[in-house]
Amino acid sequence: MKKTKGLYEVTRIFENNPAEIEEEVHRIYERIERYNKTYFAYITLKPITIVLKEIRSSQKIKGSLRGVLVAVKDNISTKDLRTTCASKILENYTPPYDATIIKRIREAGGIIIGKTNLDEFAMGSTTETSYFGVSRNPWNPDHVPGGSSGGSAVAVSAYMTHIALGTDTGGSIRNPASYTGIVGYKPTYGFVSRFGIIAYASSLDQAGPMGRNTLDIAIMMDIISGKDPFDGTTIDHGIKSFIEVIEKIDPTHLKNKKTIMINEMWSGIDRDVATTLSNYLNKLSSEGLIIEERSLPEVFYALSAYYAIATAEASSNLARYQGILYGLRKDLENKHWSEYMSAIRSEGFGKEVKKRIIIGSHLLSAAYYEQYYIKALKLRRILRDKIKELLREAVAIVSPTTPFTAPRIGEAIKEPYKLYVADLETVIANLIGGPAISIPAGFINGLPIGIQFFSYQGKDLDILSIARASELATGLYNLAPF
Amino acid sequence: MSESLRDLVKRSIYLSMINFDEKDLENFIIELSHLMDLIKKLDEIDLGEIEPLFFIWEDQGSLREDESLERSEEMIRWLEKNSLVENRLVKGPKTVEEK
Numbered sequence: 001m002k003k004t005k006g007l008y009e010v011t012r013i014f015e016n017n018p019a020e021i022e023e024e025v026h027r028i029y030e031r032i033e034r035y036n037k038t039y040f041a042y043i044t045l046k047p048i049t050i051v052l053k054e055i056r057s058s059q060k061i062k063g064s065l066r067g068v069l070v071a072v073k074d075n076i077s078t079k080d081l082r083t084t085c086a087s088k089i090l091e092n093y094t095p096p097y098d099a100t101i102i103k104r105i106r107e108a109g110g111i112i113i114g115k116t117n118l119d120e121f122a123m124g125s126t127t128e129t130s131y132f133g134v135s136r137n138p139w140n141p142d143h144v145p146g147g148s149s150g151g152s153a154v155a156v157s158a159y160m161t162h163i164a165l166g167t168d169t170g171g172s173i174r175n176p177a178s179y180t181g182i183v184g185y186k187p188t189y190g191f192v193s194r195f196g197i198i199a200y201a202s203s204l205d206q207a208g209p210m211g212r213n214t215l216d217i218a219i220m221m222d223i224i225s226g227k228d229p230f231d232g233t234t235i236d237h238g239i240k241s242f243i244e245v246i247e248k249i250d251p252t253h254l255k256n257k258k259t260i261m262i263n264e265m266w267s268g269i270d271r272d273v274a275t276t277l278s279n280y281l282n283k284l285s286s287e288g289l290i291i292e293e294r295s296l297p298e299v300f301y302a303l304s305a306y307y308a309i310a311t312a313e314a315s316s317n318l319a320r321y322q323g324i325l326y327g328l329r330k331d332l333e334n335k336h337w338s339e340y341m342s343a344i345r346s347e348g349f350g351k352e353v354k355k356r357i358i359i360g361s362h363l364l365s366a367a368y369y370e371q372y373y374i375k376a377l378k379l380r381r382i383l384r385d386k387i388k389e390l391l392r393e394a395v396a397i398v399s400p401t402t403p404f405t406a407p408r409i410g411e412a413i414k415e416p417y418k419l420y421v422a423d424l425e426t427v428i429a430n431l432i433g434g435p436a437i438s439i440p441a442g443f444i445n446g447l448p449i450g451i452q453f454f455s456y457q458g459k460d461l462d463i464l465s466i467a468r469a470s471e472l473a474t475g476l477y478n479l480a481p482f
Numbered sequence: 483m484s485e486s487l488r489d490l491v492k493r494s495i496y497l498s499m500i501n502f503d504e505k506d507l508e509n510f511i512i513e514l515s516h517l518m519d520l521i522k523k524l525d526e527i528d529l530g531e532i533e534p535l536f537f538i539w540e541d542q543g544s545l546r547e548d549e550s551l552e553r554s555e556e557m558i559r560w561l562e563k564n565s566l567v568e569n570r571l572v573k574g575p576k577t578v579e580e581k
Contacts, residue, residue, distance in 0.1 A: 096556055096557060096559075096560035097556065189538045189539070190538065190539050190542070203536065203537055203538070233537065233539065235539055235542050300523075301523060301524060301526075301527060303520060304520055304521050304522075304523040304524045305524065307517060307520055307521050308521045308524065311517075311521075315498065322499070323575060324572070324574060324575070325561075325566070325572065326566075329575055330575060331575050331576035331577075332575065332576075332577060333576055333577065334577075335577045336577065337577060338499065340575060340577050341499050342499045342500060342501050343501065345498075345499050345500050346500050346501040346502075349500070351510075351513075354498075354500050354510075355510070355513060355514055355517060356517075357498045357500065358491070358494045358495055358498045358500065358514065359494070359514060359517055359518060359521070361494045361497045361498045362490070362491070362494035362518075363521070365493075365494070365497070371524075371525075372521055372522075372524055374534050375524050375527075375529055376524060377534030377535050377536060378529040378532040378533070378534050378535070379524070379527070379529060380534070380535045381532055381533060381534065381535035382529070382532065384535060384538070416513060416516045416517070417516055417520075420516075420517065420520055432538070433538030433539070457538055457539070
């Protein structure tokens with residue numbers, strides 16, 4: 001199997017030989033030149049001349065990301081690059097400030113290379129709702145790379161960056177990680193600042209890294225996580241260093257560690273996916289991992305609760321796009337203000353976004369607020385408490401990341417139900433606010449498929465440790481499609 | 483589709499400040515119903531008096547002082563750069579009063 005370098009190795013090469021940094025930038029830009037037209041990772045790419053200039057001017061920075069190129073999902077604010085959310089309504093919007101996580105990356109010596117494609121406002125799991133067009137899966141261009149952080153996944157998978165940032169509201173980091181054979185990590189809600197991240201559903205959104213192995217994720221978590229005075233929902237996690245813990249992990253870590261399979265999360269997945277993941281788990285069991293089955297029938301309602309909460313919060317968050325302060329704006333004479341705003345929103349938003357805003361407005365109306373929105377929040381408490389109970393003697397819940405491999409382009413968008421059920425396995429971690437990771441677990445007809453580990457809030461080191469031990473035990477990391 | 487549901491959807495569309503012509507509306511309502519059917523599964527369960535969980539960290543989180551930051555000046559400069567401000571007032575798009 002073809003393999004490539006991870007960020008961990010790259011940072012050590014740069015540390016020992018700083019002259020290598022500029023050569024590496026040229027190599028990566030050559031790949032972008034060759035592949036971006038086909039696979040469409042980047043909506044906006046910083047010119048190489050500016051990147052080289054930034055590298056030269058940051059030579060005195062001793063941070064752990066010195067010389068590292070970072071691709072950023074295009075719903076994270078960057079003051080030097082437009083931030084479109086893959087929407088017509090923000091097509092020409094350049095924010096006046098950096099998101100906290102961008103500021104921290106720059107302070108650590110990282111270079112923002114470009115902004116990656118996504119489903120419009122992160123609503124979707126294929127990138128097909130992007131105003132700028134669909135991204136393609138590097139393992140097979142007839143298939144989607146997943147979403148919504150699909151462009152970031154493509155950039156990492158096809159080695160068009162060292163590392164990428166995504167955001168995850170219901171699986172938007174883990175889903176494309178599964179489809180493209182990379183590692184995608186959603187940290188505990190509150191571990192990473194959301195300041196400067198364009199909101200979809202504020203109580204579910206969380207940013208996280210996407211890389212080639214779990215060490216890469218740990219390096220990034222040391223930079224981007226931690227309390228931020230600009231985001232009142234961030235918490236002080238008290239973890240001194242992610243990488244110092246994770247780099248010491250080896251496959252023996254799996255011995256006698258207990259994990260839980262929730263039966264309801266394994267029903268209804270494709271047969272090939274079930275077979276591949278079961279082979280993978282057999283390998284981990286042979287290393288000493290204990291896997292126990294449990295039932296949690298409330299899981300069947302998790303997807304409904306997720307869409308009730310996400311659409312309700314989206315309808316409120318997206319109310320700000322009305323063509324006055326920023327974004328799409330026109331002089332529409334002979335229009336009343338309300339007509340003006342409706343005209344801008346109708347032209348600026350795509351179909352999926354409109355659908356979710358309208359449903360959210362509907363659910364927040366007096367007649368349905370209790371019936372759906374509040375009920376969804378009650379279910380969220382039940383799920384959180386029951387999962388906490390399940391994890392009393394186990395380190396993680398193990399499940400598929402996605403019920404199937406990457407759909408063909410056009411397949412999911414024509415059949416919207418398929419678009420929604422793709423989130424079936426991932427939304428639970430968002431609802432309970434816990435950490436969740438997708439790591440590569442095998443291939444089906446040449447397409448990668450991921451496996452997910454998730455846990456209760458604050459148990460991030462448990463999840464990263466078990467993921468690291470699993471990837472070392474199976475050798476499935478640093479995968480390269482070409 | 484019942485007339486009452488259609489009216490309900492039209493009302494939500496109005497509240498969302500989004501326009502549809504009648505032809506697009508019919509197709510759109512069908513598509514909306516896929517997502518709404520998924521959410522309506524919640525009707526199958528009765529969760530009684532359980533307290534809703536709005537935010538995960540119920541006992542943590544803090545609010546900063548509500549004070550004016552330098553960022554406001556930054557914002558004005560940005561708006562000026564983009565020709566959106568005149569005499570420190572935000573310029574609206576050109577429209578006319580309702581007749």
